[in-house]
Amino acid sequence: MADRKNYKGYLIDLDGTIYMGENKIEAGTRFVKRLQDAGLPYLFVTNNTTKTPAQVQTRLRELFDIETPENSIYTATLATLDYMADMAKGDSAYVIGESGLKSAIYAKYKRETEHPAYVVVGLDNDLTYEKLVIATLAIARGAMFIGTNPDLNIPTERGLLPGAGSINKLLEVATRIKPIFIGKPNAIIMNKAVEHINMARRDLLMVGDNYLTDIRAGIDNDIDTLLVTTGFTKSEEVPDLPIAPTHVVSSLDDWTFSDK
Missing domain, CATH: 3.40.50.1000 (HAD superfamily/HAD-like)
Incomplete structure (x- = not known):
């Protein structure tokens, strides 16, 4: 595990990281509230396209006790629209x-x-x-x-x-x-997410549960990573991962923020 850096902003997965289906991951809710209390910028970056950002915002509030602005949610749908506009094919x-x-x-x-x-x-x-x-x-x-x-x-x-x-x-x-x-781990969504949060990559940490998507999104796009083993990738798989995440925790309660 790499030494702890003073990360100034966080890119955060949802499924398997903040919640598991309809079930709240309590440490995930506490993690977001600790970010808010610390005044640290964050952006939820999700591959889920079944809901609009407004619907995700409502779901986070009603099911998982997380109040967050709609513009803190960047979905693969938004990234897809941005890409289609760039291509201008028809x-x-x-x-x-x-x-x-x-x-x-x-x-x-x-x-x-x-x-x-x-x-x-x-x-x-x-x-x-x-x-x-x-x-x-x-x-x-x-x-x-x-x-x-x-x-x-x-x-x-x-x-x-x-x-x-x-x-x-x-x-x-x-x-x-x-x-x-379009979605994680591909550069399209990550480049747009970095633009959206308007911070340098070296100051950001990508947080997620899935090595193949969330963590490779960071590794492949020059962003440090925090793997939490509450969802897709299990703790017993970590020693055999081809490229190690920057950090690994079993619960987001185990992650502490450096002083700003």
């Missing part, structure tokens, strides 16, 4: 996903099933074969294939469930075209 899209993703994209792009400029694929609890057929054919016709995030699994109170990455993997096999992934 004004139409077909989306596999839930309301948080669909409402945001269809507010700016017209829905098109035959020849969309983009096919955007996120987690969809109402996934059907026909949705996969429409996406497969659209991608084959030349639509840009965007995956909101590569998470193969989601940590929940029920266990590890299939994630958006699993749906994207199916379409990748069907089309033989790899998606452009």
Whole structure:
């Protein structure tokens, strides 16, 4: 473990870090409140696209006793929209996903099933074969294939469930075209998150439970990392990780902030 630095800002995962499905991780709630009390800037950076930032804000307040501004929540949906605007490929899209993703994209792009400029694929609890057929054919016709995030699994109170990455993997096999992934650990969302919090990378710490997404997001994008073993990556896996996180704790209660 590296020596403790005086981190001035925090990028924080949600699923498996602050909560587990519908279950509160008490140390996660205390961690956020300690950040707020210390006056330290933070940004929740989540691969979850099923809810809007406003819905995430409400969920944090009502289920997990966390009051936080809406602009402290940066989702893979927002990063996807930023990327689509940068690409400027067209004004139409077909989306596999839930309301948080669909409402945001269809507010700016017209829905098109035959020849969309983009096919955007996120987690969809109402996934059907026909949705996969429409996406497969659209991608084959030349639509840009965007995956909101590569998470193969989601940590929940029920266990590890299939994630958006699993749906994207199916379409990748069907089309033989790899998606452009937006969410962690990819640079697209991390670059935008750094811009959003408006701090130097050397002053930031990426906090999360999933080595493959949260921690690699930091490692691959020059940001120190704090792995908390409350969700996806377990403590017994840590010695065998290919590149060690900067810090590892079993509970966010074990993390203390340096003096500002």
